[in-house]
Amino acid sequence: xxxxxxxxxxxxxxxxxxxxxxxxxxxKLMNNVEKAIPGAKxxxxxxxxxxxxxxxxxxxxxxxxxxxxxxxxxxxxxFSYKNKSEDQGLYLCGASTLSHGVxxxxxxxIEAAARILQCRPDELxxxxxxxx
Numbered sequence: 207x208x209x210x211x212x213x214x215x216x217x218x219x220x221x222x223x224x225x226x227x228x229x230x231x232x233x234k235l236m237n238n239v240e241k242a243i244p245g246a247k248x249x250x251x252x253x254x255x256x257x258x259x260x261x262x263x264x265x266x267x268x269x270x271x272x273x274x275x276x277x278x279x280x281x282x283x284x285f286s287y288k289n290k291s292e293d294q295g296l297y298l299c300g301a302s303t304l305s306h307g308v309x310x311x312x313x314x315x316i317e318a319a320a321r322i323l324q325c326r327p328d329e330l331x332x333x334x335x336x337x338x
Contacts, residue, residue, distance in 0.1 A: 228255045267302075274301030274310070289318040297322055 232255050239246050258270025268276035275281065287303045290296075299314040301307055320327040 224257075224259065228257065231255055231257075265302075272301075273306040274303075277306055289314060289321055 232253050235255075236247050236250070236253070261267040261270040261272060267274060275287075277286075279285075281287075286305070287298065289298055289303060291298055297318040299311065299318040301311040301314075303314040304310055304317060305313055316327045316330055319330055323330070
C-alpha cells in the first residue's frame, strides 16, 4: 500500500492530505535540482507533480500505473485494443492499445500512422544517420 492508495479510504481529508504529500515530494525534488543547479528554484515559474492518483483520474490506468491498461489474458494479442476505432477516421495509439510501455506506445503509433497512410509500417521506418 502506498501513501497515495491509503488516501482512498479517507475521502474527507483526501484532498488536503494528498496536496500536502505532493508539496513535500515537489520540495524534495526541487532541493535535489538546487544541489545540481544552484539558484534553479528561483527561476521556476510552474511546478506540477503527477502521481499514480493523477494517472487513475485522467487516464483511468490500472492502479495508476504508467504503462496503460492492465494486460490480462483477455486484453493481449488478438484481444487487445485495436488502432482503428468504430468511428470512421478515428485511430487509437498508446500504451493501452497494442502493447505496454514506451515500446508498445511507439509500435501502436507506427501502426496507426500506417493505417492512416495506407502503407506498411516498415515503410515509415528508416535509419537515422548521425554525424559524429
